Amino acid sequence: MFIAIDESKCMGHGRCYAVAPDLLTDDDEGFVAERGRCWELPADLVGQAQDAADACPEGAIRVTEAAPADA
Numbered sequence: 693m694f695i696a697i698d699e700s701k702c703m704g705h706g707r708c709y710a711v712a713p714d715l716l717t718d719d720d721e722g723f724v725a726e727r728g729r730c731w732e733l734p735a736d737l738v739g740q741a742q743d744a745a746d747a748c749p750e751g752a753i754r755v756t757e758a759a760p761a762d763a
């Protein structure tokens with residue numbers, strides 16, 4: 693499974709790293725520090741990744757089986 697975070701959609705609500713503290717971190721301005729990245733998830737963090745995607749009100753986080761072509 694992969695996670696991709698769309699930098700253009702991230703508005704810095706901070707909900708994602710609150711529910712996925714082992715996966716995501718914040719930067720100095722409250723945005724998720726990993727925005728703009730796509731990476732393969734360790735199996736034990738897939739649940740946190742899905743929680744982060746569900747928590748993001750902007751739809752900035754996608755969790756997919758294959759790496760998205762546009763990420």
Ligand code: SF4
Nearest residue numbers: 702703705706708748
């Ligand atoms: S919850 Fe969504 S909009 Fe807020 S910091 Fe995380 S990715 Fe960005």
